[in-house]
Amino acid sequence: MPKNSKGREIAEIIPEKCIGCQLCVGECPVGAIVMEDGVAKIDPEACIGCGRCFDVCPADAIIFEKPRKKRMTGVGQAPVPVDEYKGVAVFIEIREGKGAEVSWELVGKARELAGKLNTQVLGFILGTDIKPVGEEAIAYGCDVVYMIDAPLLKAYLPKVYGNALVHLLEQVKPEILLLGATPLGRDLASVSATRCETGLTADCTGLDIDLQGRLLLMTRPTFGGNIMATILCRNHRPQMSTVRPRVMKLPEKDGSRRGEIHTLDFAAPEDNLPRIIDFIATPVEADAEDITSAPVLVVVGKGACDTRHLPMFRELADLMGGAVACSRPVVQAGLLPYERQVGQTGKTVAPKIYIGIAVSGAVQHLVGMQSSDKIIAINTDRNAPLVRIADYALIGDYTEMVPRLIKGIEARIQSFEGKASKR
Ligand SMILES: Cc1cc2nc3c(=O)[nH]c(=O)nc-3n(C[C@H](O)[C@H](O)[C@H](O)COP(=O)(O)OP(=O)(O)OC[C@H]3O[C@@H](n4cnc5c(N)ncnc54)[C@H](O)[C@@H]3O)c2cc1C
Known part of the structure; x- marks a missing residue:
């Protein structure tokens, strides 16, 4: 296995075997692979040796032998004690200071699922000055709202939002987490599902509960829409799903509903900070x-x-x-x-x-x-x-x-x- 100047073992491309499909380019999480003359080329200094390119290469054109390190996060490690996870959570996306409509549609669906599971609907909110959104979440059907209100969360940054959402998941431990399949929701869902080592079913068109196993039945079209697949996430938590806007029905808003709002502390990891300062400056x-x-x-x-x-x-x-x-x-x-x-x-x-x-x-x-x-x-x-x-x-x-x-x-x-x- 070749190593870069930091001594890190890295992947190697066999140029003669490369078919120029670019799957590895898209898969590389650090953008270390570029195409040159129709052949993939790895920048050894940028490569982090994760082996994802090796996994997706359909032409066996990548050599990678290093044993994978297990990523540990605290949530979702297999096998998880699934009984410890309770509640149907919805990530409430904020647009121009207000909750996005898709989030309220999901709160409506979460009420139905929580009714079947005899549990609570939880709202997860990240941002700045978000108390009014928390109150709106209760009016739409949340029983308990958990929020992190911090200046760092003013604009969406994947790493910071990912860290904050994973923090909420670790503290609250919901059994289900629903997000809108918006650009932000899709990105955040994949970041946090990866960090939690749990499953994520994207673009669901139907959600239901298998009461016997207390499992979320996540239905979505597959094979170009020719069949509907129902996907289960048996051994990991939370069970995560994204749903496009207007797939679920918008519930009635009821200003007389009562619920709890909890604000949690969150300190962004040190390595986020200099970049955020750049960003603010x-x-x-x-x-x-x-x-x-x-x-x-x-x-x-x-x-x-x-x-x-x-x-x-x-x-x-x-x-x-x-x-x-x-x-x-x-x-x-x-x-x-x-x-x-x-x-x-x-x-x-x-x-x-x-x-x-x-x-x-x-x-x-x-x-x-x-x-x-x-x-x-x-x-x-x-x-x-x-x-x-x-x-x-x-x-x-x-x-x-x-x-x-x-x-x-x-x-x-x-x-x-x-x-x-x-x-
Ligand atoms: C599921 C998924 C979704 C994705 N969604 C998106 C998305 O929405 N948008 C997106 O952009 N990417 C997305 N990506 C990532 C995408 O695959 C690429 O990794 C990304 O677009 C590459 O960005 P880049 O062109 O800036 O960087 P690179 O591919 O690294 O290209 C950098 C370029 O800069 C050139 N260069 C370097 N130094 C100089 C210099 N001094 N002067 C001039 N040129 C120079 C290099 O020749 C190279 O062509 C997604 C990937 C996945 C897997």
């Missing part, structure tokens, strides 16, 4: 631009994920009357908030001009931006998928290319203004 996050309506998007990729250069990206966006967006690794690194993520688990955008700065163009990113009118790629790798689909490509280091682009645009604006003033 960076002027780009201060505004509330909607990347889906911006005519120009300057999209920051992992190769340009550097706080020092954010003002430069902002300058380019301002010059063109646009907004700054990003790929998923940039959100995961805490550099930009989730609202700015483009792609499968982020937002779908179709600006007049999309400028991808050090974005490789993984399939999960492309699905969120491929309808853009004009695509400009800035990349050191001329074979990056985004470069291949771009209308214009600037091949080179972004630290040289972006200032040149800014100067060029400024010069054009000045000459345009000069001509206009002579008329």
Whole structure:
């Protein structure tokens, strides 16, 4: 097994066997695999030796032998004493200071499930100044609301939200957790299910209870919708499911309902903090631009994920009357908030001009931006998928290319203004 400079055993690609399917690229949690000349290539320094690429490779083109380390979190370790877990919990997503409608739809469903299990409906809320949402949750049907109210939770950051939700799960131990299948809900569900080592059934269209085993029956279409599969999570807790908006019925709101609200303490792990400070200090996050309506998007990729250069990206966006967006690794690194993520688990955008700065163009990113009118790629790798689909490509280091682009645009604006003033 090869090792990187940190002495970490890493995966190795056999180029002759690689079929260029990019499954490993999408699976790598740290973005350590890129495509070069149609062949996957691992950055040894970025590889964390998790072996996920090895698991998904359909062509046996990856060598990986290291025995897996078991991840331990406290919740969901197999086998769990399932009897200790009680209650049907709903993660209440907050949008513009209010509970999202899908969350109330799930509270309605949770009431039905909790009735069958003879247990309580629990609301889990994360954010800042969220007491009114807690009261609304009770009005919609929660018996007990657990919330973490902290400035760190003002905007969605996967790592911080994941840590906070797992903290609630460890403290409260619900037997079921339902989340809306929204971009945020899907992301948070996968982060927390992985941390809890429990099962997650996405996009359920039906939820019911097997009373004998006290199990959640999670039904969803499969094989292209040709059959309905009912999935069980027998040995792990919580049993987790996401449901799309408007699949479940919105319950009546009853302001006279009474319930309990508990606020729990939460301290973000130390390694979250410097990034959050960057995030709060960076002027780009201060505004509330909607990347889906911006005519120009300057999209920051992992190769340009550097706080020092954010003002430069902002300058380019301002010059063109646009907004700054990003790929998923940039959100995961805490550099930009989730609202700015483009792609499968982020937002779908179709600006007049999309400028991808050090974005490789993984399939999960492309699905969120491929309808853009004009695509400009800035990349050191001329074979990056985004470069291949771009209308214009600037091949080179972004630290040289972006200032040149800014100067060029400024010069054009000045000459345009000069001509206009002579008329
Ligand atoms: C279930 C799932 C959902 C996902 N959802 C999303 C999603 O919604 N959105 C999303 O974006 N991703 C998503 N991903 C992740 C996706 O697979 C890729 O890992 C991610 O898009 C890669 O981001 P990137 O292009 O910024 O980074 P990389 O793929 O690492 O690319 C970095 C690029 O920067 C270039 N570069 C490096 N240094 C420089 C430099 N100095 N100058 C110029 N260029 C440079 C490199 O050549 C490379 O092309 C998802 C993955 C999974 C498994």
